[in-house]
Amino acid sequence: MVVMDKPIPTWLRTFMLRRFLPLLAVGLLAAVPAQAQTSPSTETPDSVFVRVDELRGNGRFQQAISRLNTLRREYGKDVEIFWRLSLTEVDLAKTLEEKDERKPHYRTALALADTALTVDSTSAHAHLAKAVAEGRIALDAGTRERVQRSRAVKTHADRAIELDDTLPGAYHTRARWNREASDLNFFERAIVKTVYGGLPESSFEQAVRDFKRAIELENVRFHHLELAKTYLKMDRTAEARSELQTVLELPAQGPFDQEYKAEAQALLEGLE
Numbered sequence: 001m002v003v004m005d006k007p008i009p010t011w012l013r014t015f016m017l018r019r020f021l022p023l024l025a026v027g028l029l030a031a032v033p034a035q036a037q038t039s040p041s042t043e044t045p046d047s048v049f050v051r052v053d054e055l056r057g058n059g060r061f062q063q064a065i066s067r068l069n070t071l072r073r074e075y076g077k078d079v080e081i082f083w084r085l086s087l088t089e090v091d092l093a094k095t096l097e098e099k100d101e102r103k104p105h106y107r108t109a110l111a112l113a114d115t116a117l118t119v120d121s122t123s124a125h126a127h128l129a130k131a132v133a134e135g136r137i138a139l140d141a142g143t144r145e146r147v148q149r150s151r152a153v154k155t156h157a158d159r160a161i162e163l164d165d166t167l168p169g170a171y172h173t174r175a176r177w178n179r180e181a182s183d184l185n186f187f188e189r190a191i192v193k194t195v196y197g198g199l200p201e202s203s204f205e206q207a208v209r210d211f212k213r214a215i216e217l218e219n220v221r222f223h224h225l226e227l228a229k230t231y232l233k234m235d236r237t238a239e240a241r242s243e244l245q246t247v248l249e250l251p252a253q254g255p256f257d258q259e260y261k262a263e264a265q266a267l268l269e270g271l272e
Contacts, residue, residue, distance in 0.1 A: 045075055052084055059255025061092040079123045082116035085109075086129035090136055094256065103140060109133040124164035131156035131173050147199065153177050154200050168218035172226065175210035178202045179230045204234050221247045221260040228267065237271060244268045 048071050055064035068085045075081070086109045093105035110133035116126035131153045138149035154177050160170035181202035211227035228243035247264035 045071060045078065045080070049080060049084070052088075056084075056088055056091060057254060059091075059095075061088050061095065064088050065092065077115070077119050079116050079120035079126055082112050082119060083123060083125040083129040086112035086116060086133055087125075090132055091255075093136070099140070106133065106136040106139075110137045122163060124160045124167050124170065127156040127160035127163065128167060128170045128173065131160065131170070135173075147197070150177070150181070150199060154181075166217055168214040168223070171210040171214040171217070172223055175207040175214065175230070176226060178207035178210065179204060179226075179233060182207065183233055204230060208234075219250070220253050221250050221257055221264070222254070224250070225260050225264055228264065232267070241268065241271055244271075 048067055052064045052067050055061070055067070065085060065088050068081050068088070071078075072081050072085070089105045089109035089112065093102040093109070096102045096105070109129070113126060113129040113133045116123060116129060120126060134149045134152040134156065138146045141149065153173065157170050157174040157177060160167055161174065164170070181199050182204045207230045208227065211223055211230060214223040215227065224243045224246045228240045228247065231237070231240035231243060244264045244267055248261060248268075252258075
């Protein structure tokens with residue numbers, strides 16, 4: 001499909017910027033890798049990674065970044081350091097209220113993900129970090145760039161799953177991409193295809209399959225909440241209600257859990 005280079009009318013640019021905001025807000029919090037719960041007594045790189053993952057899981061993102069940067073100075077380029085730094089920068093940005101405060105962290109996350117892939121292009125976590133960062137950095141981009149970065153989100157989520165089919169964050173990220181891409185109406189799809197070259201194939205059904213796979217691998221509120229939202233898009237209210245109830249019943253598991261719980265409660269009340 002030929003991509004047109006003629007100027008886009010202001011009304012159309014504004015419409016598409018607004019419409020593509022949710023499409024690229026995928027992979028908001030990649031899952032913290034499962035690790036041993038206690039750190040060894042000696043500070044080896046592996047023991048620091050355990051501690052960093054614990055800090056991330058407890059919402060102490062700045063401390064996690066500080067430890068990783070210390071490790072970076074001591075050991076140089078290690079893919080395990082860079083993808084963790086990238087994902088933690090996104091985590092930290094989520095805690096900031098102002099958009100202008102978040103933007104530098106997203107740019108940093110993208111650069112760190114690129115470095116991780118330069119160090120090891122076969123790292124599934126590095127591809128996941130790239131997918132997450134691409135989606136986040138695109139939030140403040142123009143429409144053409146948003147579409148391009150949306151493609152990158154899908155590409156790197158797919159690659160992460162190819163490399164490691166037990167990575168729940170990659171399934172979650174791809175599921176959200178499928179849901180948002182499938183939610184475009186006929187008119188919006190026509191605009192994207194004609195003006196920006198289109199997007200890869202997507203479906204709500206694939207989103208459901210990927211969310212369910214993420215839940216099989218990691219039974220946390222984050223996955224159940226987004227699966228519920230997908231069911232609501234598909235008018236499968238009973239299944240959505242069940243997932244939202246699960247969100248409320250699961251024990252606390254992460255730094256953003258209360259936000260997920262509050263959102264699930266609001267959605268449930270909206271169904272009554």
